[in-house]
Amino acid sequence: MIATDLLSRLKDPTLLPAAGYVAGVWQTSAATGAQFTVTNPSTGAVLAELPDMGVAETHAAIAAAHAAQADWAAHTGKERAAVLRRLFDLMMANADDLAIIITAEMGKPLAEARGEVVYGAAYVEWFAEEAKRIYGDVMPGHQRDKRLLVLKQPVGVVGAITPWNFPNAMLARKMAPALAVGCAMVAKPAEQTPLSALALAVLAERAGLPAGLLSVIPGTDGPGIGREMCANPLMRKLTFTGSTEVGRILLRQGADQVMKMSMELGGNAPFIVFDDADLDAAVEGAMIAKFRNNGQTCVCANRIYVQAGVYDAFAAKLATAVAALTTGDGFAEGVALGPMIDADALAKVQAHVSDATALGAEVLTGGTASGGLFFPATVLKGATPAMRLAREETFGPVAPLFRFETVEEVIRLANETEFGLASYFYARDMARVWRVAEALDYGMVGINTGQISTETAPFGGVKQSGQGREGSRYGADDYLELKYLCLGGI
Ligand SMILES: NC(=O)c1ccc[n+]([C@@H]2O[C@H](COP(=O)([O-])OP(=O)(O)OC[C@H]3O[C@@H](n4cnc5c(N)ncnc54)[C@H](O)[C@@H]3O)[C@@H](O)[C@H]2O)c1
Numbered sequence: 332m333i334a335t336d337l338l339s340r341l342k343d344p345t346l347l348p349a350a351g352y353v354a355g356v357w358q359t360s361a362a363t364g365a366q367f368t369v370t371n372p373s374t375g376a377v378l379a380e381l382p383d384m385g386v387a388e389t390h391a392a393i394a395a396a397h398a399a400q401a402d403w404a405a406h407t408g409k410e411r412a413a414v415l416r417r418l419f420d421l422m423m424a425n426a427d428d429l430a431i432i433i434t435a436e437m438g439k440p441l442a443e444a445r446g447e448v449v450y451g452a453a454y455v456e457w458f459a460e461e462a463k464r465i466y467g468d469v470m471p472g473h474q475r476d477k478r479l480l481v482l483k484q485p486v487g488v489v490g491a492i493t494p495w496n497f498p499n500a501m502l503a504r505k506m507a508p509a510l511a512v513g514c515a516m517v518a519k520p521a522e523q524t525p526l527s528a529l530a531l532a533v534l535a536e537r538a539g540l541p542a543g544l545l546s547v548i549p550g551t552d553g554p555g556i557g558r559e560m561c562a563n564p565l566m567r568k569l570t571f572t573g574s575t576e577v578g579r580i581l582l583r584q585g586a587d588q589v590m591k592m593s594m595e596l597g598g599n600a601p602f603i604v605f606d607d608a609d610l611d612a613a614v615e616g617a618m619i620a621k622f623r624n625n626g627q628t629c630v631c632a633n634r635i636y637v638q639a640g641v642y643d644a645f646a647a648k649l650a651t652a653v654a655a656l657t658t659g660d661g662f663a664e665g666v667a668l669g670p671m672i673d674a675d676a677l678a679k680v681q682a683h684v685s686d687a688t689a690l691g692a693e694v695l696t697g698g699t700a701s702g703g704l705f706f707p708a709t710v711l712k713g714a715t716p717a718m719r720l721a722r723e724e725t726f727g728p729v730a731p732l733f734r735f736e737t738v739e740e741v742i743r744l745a746n747e748t749e750f751g752l753a754s755y756f757y758a759r760d761m762a763r764v765w766r767v768a769e770a771l772d773y774g775m776v777g778i779n780t781g782q783i784s785t786e787t788a789p790f791g792g793v794k795q796s797g798q799g800r801e802g803s804r805y806g807a808d809d810y811l812e813l814k815y816l817c818l819g820g821i
């Protein structure tokens with residue numbers, strides 16, 4: 332069932348079948364007969380009742396993907412590119428509907444949801460172009476009669492498990508490179524936000540993707556689906572975006588068959604403001620890096636370090652800007668921040684703020700939940716490393732300000748975490764910019780900007796923030812195997 336209220340908002344209600352997409356068939360019932368509910372986090376309203384699919388459907392989808400993948404890989408890059416280009420065009424043509432679906436199931440404001448659709452589509456466009464340029468190598472022989480070649484071939488059947496915070500873009504960012512190079516994909520979206528993934532499957536089918544190449548398994552049994560993906564011998568790779576905790580589980584499970592893994596995991600991004608920074612620019616950057624997606628992104632600034640000489644001025648400017656942010660239903664006009672995704676997420680944000688204030692932090696604005704799943708944008712002054720929010724990913728709209736004195740001190744503090752995804756700093760002295768950029772132990776560094784995510788750059792982290800990269804000229808590598816050919820007797 333899809334709620335009438337949601338369907339009535341769409342120009343094309345057929346984007347939302349109340350079904351899972353398994354082996355090229357829209358199945359309205361799960362093997363177990365179970366169903367699960369999808370709700371709007373802004374209102375609690377029921378959006379859909381979907382078949383609660385699991386191991387049986389995943390097993391069938393993997394078999395179908397394996398059967399379809401060889402022929403897909405035998406297509407030319409140009410033929411695969413044409414399908415992806417049509418998918419890009421369909422995503423853009425249906426962007427308004429896709430945005431409505433995101434806002435309904437995840438809560439982000441509609442304008443931000445539309446930005447997510449455009450961002451996800453950009454990956455599809457990028458890899459539609461890359462599909463035609465998967466080049467190998469010809470190398471000088473090591474002996475007179477030898478000629479050496481390297482082929483790049485698709486890894487085969489890929490499992491994808493995605494999070495709720497970017498329910499469209501995180502799947503698009505995975506299916507685009509996989510399909511571009513000739514892989515097949517079985518995808519499991521987050522149980523909170525399956526509708527965006529199902530709508531993408533509708534559009535992929537319309538774009539001409541052959542049946543079986545893509546399956547989307549809606550369901551609440553992430554652990555069971557993950558185990559099936561990691562244990563099934565037909566599955567050659569798993570790409571996961573989500574928490575480091577779950578990433579570890581999957582890495583352990585995939586180890587038994589030495590499965591190729593891509594992991595986009597948790598973060599704890601430092602945002603550093605040096606005393607030579609343009610403070611207004613730094614405030615603007617902090618607003619984006621901290622409050623985009625209501626602070627629910629893996630690359631959100633989690634710790635804001637401000638050099639002592641500008642600490643009070645920056646704190647005052649930031650608090651003024653943050654106090655102007657409105658929190659509410661993502662469909663409402665003028666709302667900047669939507670709800671938290673669920674009660675657990677809300678409780679964690681409140682716990683971080685309560686822990687910080689108990690340890691001496693001062694609330695400059697916000698600080699207390701405002702009803703439902705809403706939490707106001709919050710700025711805390713006097714944050715210290717003893718506080719939970721210094722060590723844990725808050726994943727919410729809370730900006731803790733830490734004071735520091737020297738460059739050496741803040742590099743040490745910034746790197747003092749098991750995470751290494753995104754980092755940011757504002758400075759104008761070019762020698763300092765180079766030294767700090769090289770010293771930060773992170774996969775990505777934003778310099779005088781708070782917005783770094785683009786399909787043209789390699790997105791990913793180091794340490795316990797993951798492995799592999801998504802997007803850019805490097806992004807296809809995670810879905811390819813190198814095969815070395817040695818021709819003798821020449
Ligand atoms: N690095 C990135 O690009 C990136 C992007 C988005 C979110 N994240 C991280 O994800 C976290 C928040 O997202 P979340 O709450 O959806 O993460 P999560 O890890 O709880 O869930 C992610 C996905 O994994 C599934 N899952 C849960 N347990 C599983 C298991 N045992 N086996 C297989 N699948 C399982 C979920 O159903 C969901 O689809 C944050 O830590 C955030 O930093 C990282």
Ligand SMILES: O=C[C@H](O)CS(=O)(=O)O
Pocket residue numbers: 496497627628629630784790
């Ligand atoms: O949080 C997950 C996404 O990767 C964030 S971004 O939109 O790619 O920056």
